[in-house]
Amino acid sequence: QVQLQQSGPGLVKPSQTLSLTCAISGDSVSTNSAAWNWVRQSPSRGLEWLGRTYYRSRWYDDYAESLKGRITITPDTSKNQISLHLNSVTPDDTAVYYCAREFLGRGFDSWGQGTLVTGSS
Amino acid sequence: IQLTQSPSSLSTSVGDRVTITCRASQGISGFLAWYQQKPGKAPKLLIYAASTLQSGVPPRFSGSGSGTDFTLTISSLQPEDFATYYCQQVNSHPYTFGQGTKLEIK
Numbered sequence: 681q682v683q684l685q686q687s688g689p690g691l692v693k694p695s696q697t698l699s700l701t702c703a704i705s706g707d708s709v710s711t712n713s714a715a716w717n718w719v720r721q722s723p724s725r726g727l728e729w730l731g732r733t734y735y736r737s738r739w740y741d742d743y744a745e746s747l748k749g750r751i752t753i754t755p756d757t758s759k760n761q762i763s764l765h766l767n768s769v770t771p772d773d774t775a776v777y778y779c780a781r782e783f784l785g786r787g788f789d790s791w792g793q794g795t796l797v798t799g800s801s
Numbered sequence: 802i803q804l805t806q807s808p809s810s811l812s813t814s815v816g817d818r819v820t821i822t823c824r825a826s827q828g829i830s831g832f833l834a835w836y837q838q839k840p841g842k843a844p845k846l847l848i849y850a851a852s853t854l855q856s857g858v859p860p861r862f863s864g865s866g867s868g869t870d871f872t873l874t875i876s877s878l879q880p881e882d883f884a885t886y887y888c889q890q891v892n893s894h895p896y897t898f899g900q901g902t903k904l905e906i907k
Contacts, residue, residue, distance in 0.1 A: 793843065
């Protein structure tokens with residue numbers, strides 16, 4: 681059974697960087713069968729896909745167009761986890777952030793517990 | 802690709818048959834998933850590939866559709882089914898979600 685455990689601060693000052701980690705158990709971050717995603721949810725935006733990383737003989741990543749230049753998603757094979765970094769945070773980035781596994785293109789079948797991140801001083 | 806769900810909310814009763822629709826702004830073949838979300842929890846995958854039930858999901862849930870029009874049906878609503886439901890297209894990036902349908906107790 682795949683489990684995703686998120687960690688990271690819940691408060692980020694404006695202009696600083698939001699950093700979250702998602703530890704994976706029950707699967708490998710390097711698997712060829714899955715992609716590892718970040719999604720956020722807020723009352724104003726609903727569910728919003730942020731980006732993903734995945735391994736297919738080499739590492740790939742994709743990002744939401746609206747966040748390109750601010751977002752980085754990186755794998756850590758030694759710790760079997762992924763990380764999200766979102767810089768230049770504003771109050772508009774306030775949301776619950778989730779990591780999620782996409783398995784064989786079937787949608788997101790495993791999710792982290794969610795982290796409420798508030799962009800505020 | 803924009804996804805439009807209807808209705809946005811629905812007052813229903815235990816035992817009712819419920820149908821939620823999801824319309825895509827362009828064709829997505831059968832690349833649609835449905836999720837259930839309860840307050841304070843992450844979404845839970847119910848159906849993928851428009852009509853395939855995720856392992857462990859009760860058979861009262863079913864999905865259908867292809868192209869631009871999809872439906873999620875709950876054949877006989879149970880107390881634990883009162884939640885918000887979302888569709889998601891996984892045809893092309895960026896993956897997008899519908900705005901949600903909230904089932905409330907009548």
